[in-house]
Amino acid sequence: MRLVIASGKGGTGKTLVATHLAASLIKDRKVELVDCDVEEPNSHLFYDLEFEKSEEVKTISPKIDSSLCTGCNICSERCEFNALSVVNKNVIFFPELCHSCGGCILFCKAKAVTKGEKVIGKIEYAKSGELPLITGRLNIGSALAPELIEATIKKADKSKLSIIDSPPGTSCSAVAALTNADFCLLVTEPTPYGLHDLEKTVLVARRLEVAAAVIINKSQKTNNMITEYCKRENIPVLLQIPFSLEIAKEYAEGRLSAYLLSSLKKIIDQIEGMI
Ligand code: SF4
Ligand code: SF4
Helix, strand or coil: CEEEEECCCCCCCHHHHHHHHHHHHCCCCCEEEEECCCCCCCHHHHCCCCEEEEEEEEEEEEEECCCCCCCCCHHHHHCCCCCEEEECCEEEECHHHCCCCCHHHHHCCCCCEEEEEEEEEEEEEEEECCEEEEEEEECCCCCCHHHHHHHHHHCCCCCCEEEEECCCCCCHHHHHHHCCCCEEEEEECCCHHHHHHHHHHHHHHHHCCCCEEEEEEEECHHHHHHHHHHHHHCCCEEEEEECCHHHHHHHHCCCCCHHHHHHHHCHHHHHHHHC
16 A cells, blocks of 8 residues: 655644654554655654665756757757757757756757766665665755656555655645555644645645545644534544644654554554545
């Protein structure tokens, strides 16, 4: 099962839920944690571990042979990301803008563009006790987070329950983490911003046909706005994590909370019942 932990915005407690859920289940199940928040992966901070190995992730990067180039400008016109510019019949390539679509290779009639490679990041492997952790880490300056997320998810062991810590928001990166998931836990907080971003994430999950439930973090009296929305939209609220100084302290120090371990362990049966 692929279970994605997502949130409409950063700072709502997505990693808190993912790390505790994985740790709470490891004694009873075959489980692994996959950190796909590739621009700032931090799940490893909650465990006592060292990375055992890592591998580079590469994608297409166009190589231009100026001796074959006619300066026709077609590649520049066709590139959706403005990564190519033709000046005085010379092609200038801006690698930071290139999204590795390969279009310029197909469109160049002079065969002046060929397929090269570039490293966009790496996948790191670690183990905390029996819990495997796979982490995608994007190179600084790379725009290809979705490609790295897809490559990271492919490394997940299909015989295990894979808990995916998604990037926040509803951009291409979050969509890449949610695509083909079996279930999605949406972590939110009881504020107008939390509700606004939850609504957007629910739309994305529905568009991708991924069943979803909600966890309210920093739960307090203003919860009504979230619970009423979930009731209207028929989305179950599986857990409300209290607004607690003790949990905040443990989180800030990178310690796992005993309260959260026992609370999150209980929701997995409910999730399986909804798939
Ligand atoms: S499409 Fe090919 S020939 Fe035309 S400018 Fe680009 S690289 Fe040169
Ligand atoms: S591979 Fe795609 S994004 Fe990159 S330069 Fe070519 S057309 Fe542009």
